[in-house]
Amino acid sequence: MRNTRTAAFYVGKGGVGKTTSAAHMGVAAAREHGLDVVLIDLSGTQNDLATQFGLGDSIEDPDAPISAVFGDDWDFIAENIPDIVDRMVYETAEGPDLIPSDSGLSGADNNLASAPVEERYLKLAEFVETHLTDRYDLVIFDLPGKEDNISLNGIFAAEHIVTPLCPGKFERRQLENLREDLESIRGELADVLETHDVYPHLAMVIPTMITGQTKQSADFVEEIEDAYPEAAAEPVAKSQNISILQGQGKTLFAASDDELYATGKRARDAYRTNTETLLEAISHD
Amino acid sequence: MTNDEEAAEELLQESKGKHRTNTEAAPSQDGEEQNRTEAIKNALLAIEAGDSPENINVRDARLKALLVGLEEAGELSEIAGTLGEVLDTDTDTSDVTQSDVARLLMRVGLQETLPEVYDDATEARRQAVLEQTDDF
Numbered sequence: 001m002r003n004t005r006t007a008a009f010y011v012g013k014g015g016v017g018k019t020t021s022a023a024h025m026g027v028a029a030a031r032e033h034g035l036d037v038v039l040i041d042l043s044g045t046q047n048d049l050a051t052q053f054g055l056g057d058s059i060e061d062p063d064a065p066i067s068a069v070f071g072d073d074w075d076f077i078a079e080n081i082p083d084i085v086d087r088m089v090y091e092t093a094e095g096p097d098l099i100p101s102d103s104g105l106s107g108a109d110n111n112l113a114s115a116p117v118e119e120r121y122l123k124l125a126e127f128v129e130t131h132l133t134d135r136y137d138l139v140i141f142d143l144p145g146k147e148d149n150i151s152l153n154g155i156f157a158a159e160h161i162v163t164p165l166c167p168g169k170f171e172r173r174q175l176e177n178l179r180e181d182l183e184s185i186r187g188e189l190a191d192v193l194e195t196h197d198v199y200p201h202l203a204m205v206i207p208t209m210i211t212g213q214t215k216q217s218a219d220f221v222e223e224i225e226d227a228y229p230e231a232a233a234e235p236v237a238k239s240q241n242i243s244i245l246q247g248q249g250k251t252l253f254a255a256s257d258d259e260l261y262a263t264g265k266r267a268r269d270a271y272r273t274n275t276e277t278l279l280e281a282i283s284h285d
Numbered sequence: 286m287t288n289d290e291e292a293a294e295e296l297l298q299e300s301k302g303k304h305r306t307n308t309e310a311a312p313s314q315d316g317e318e319q320n321r322t323e324a325i326k327n328a329l330l331a332i333e334a335g336d337s338p339e340n341i342n343v344r345d346a347r348l349k350a351l352l353v354g355l356e357e358a359g360e361l362s363e364i365a366g367t368l369g370e371v372l373d374t375d376t377d378t379s380d381v382t383q384s385d386v387a388r389l390l391m392r393v394g395l396q397e398t399l400p401e402v403y404d405d406a407t408e409a410r411r412q413a414v415l416e417q418t419d420d421f
Contacts, residue, residue, distance in 0.1 A: 061301070062301070065297070067300045067301065076289075076292070076293055076296065077297050080292070080293035081290065081294065102301050103301055103302075104300040106304050107300075108303060110303075111303065
């Protein structure tokens with residue numbers, strides 16, 4: 001059994017660089033730390049993670065959907081389809097494996113509401129424990145941009161929450177609420193969490209889309225560092241390279257230095273540093 | 286492929302087809318509280334539709350004696366007023382009956398000792414009214 005580490009990229013708002021950050025840090029962990037990494041996309045039906053790796057078309061209709069994990073029949077399915085995980089997983093060209101999202105996740109979220117509270121949020125954690133810990137060193141979840149039963153499953157399974165934030169998308173009050181949200185989840189579900197020894201907490205806050213020259217960016221980074229001195233990560237520069245490469249189904253790590261602007265190199269270096277910091281923070285040692 | 290394998294494969298593929306619109310709506314909070322509110326609301330609707338009786342029958346000799354005693358001593362109105370204040374409601378203190386006092390006592394007891402049940406009953410009442418309004 002490996003000492004599998006887990007992290008969930010979660011923030012209750014879209015367009016802040018959540019999927020981009022999850023992809024880049026997954027690649028950095030695989031390429032530069034030699035880890036077996038799987039990225040699990042639970043963020044919805046757009047399958048942005050698959051697009052990030054140029055796999056969009058081939059996994060439009062996944063053979064074995066991750067949504068099955070949340071259903072009442074999962075144990076029966078897993079028992080009778082021995083290669084179920086092999087069928088869920090897709091290889092990317094950059095190192096990490098990928099389990100894509102599928103169209104059944106919204107129904108799974110709905111169904112989970114009728115599951116007993118002591119089981120409702122632990123389906124994913126059990127799946128990771130039973131099926132992924134003997135295969136992977138690092139499991140990364142890309143969670144929905146809202147608090148629903150799927151994202152709570154991811155929060156419970158990962159315990160370590162990584163939150164990317166970008167200037168202009170977040171108001172000060174929401175920034176302050178981030179930690180309070182996790183505290184309130186811990187408070188409301190204290191019994192379940194204590195029984196299963198789970199402690200969801202904010203492991204890292206990443207300022208993204210930072211422009212070197214603007215006061216807004218500088219103020220934003222400072223604000224994050226003040227609010228989260230122990231979790232604030234290296235700011236990631238805003239770079240056209242990111243979106244251009246995404247269009248080609250690649251991360252910054254798949255590009256050579258010649259292909260990158262200075263901003264692209266800075267963003268890549270920040271993701272590299274942040275991956276190292278995160279791996280240390282979520283280490284079992 | 287065995288029958289179980291075939292069934293498992295079928296269930297696996299079905300997972301993809303489950304959407305918010307074709308799955309069972311379910312309580313989003315604590316199931317017990319949600320069920321209680323729902324049950325009270327349904328009972329209210331049944332009573333108001335005339336499908337269910339609206340009286341409560343309680344057999345309790347000592348409580349009955351207490352109510353008779355209060356009536357004989359002319360204290361029903363005063364007690365009804367005090368209970369109404371606890372409940373923060375306007376209570377008509379003329380022509381107060383034993384039944385009125387028993388009713389108020391039960392409500393005060395609930396509010397004081399089981400506020401969450403009382404809140405659920407209030408919520409059920411609100412939902413029932415809304416549901417009836419929707420009917421028009």
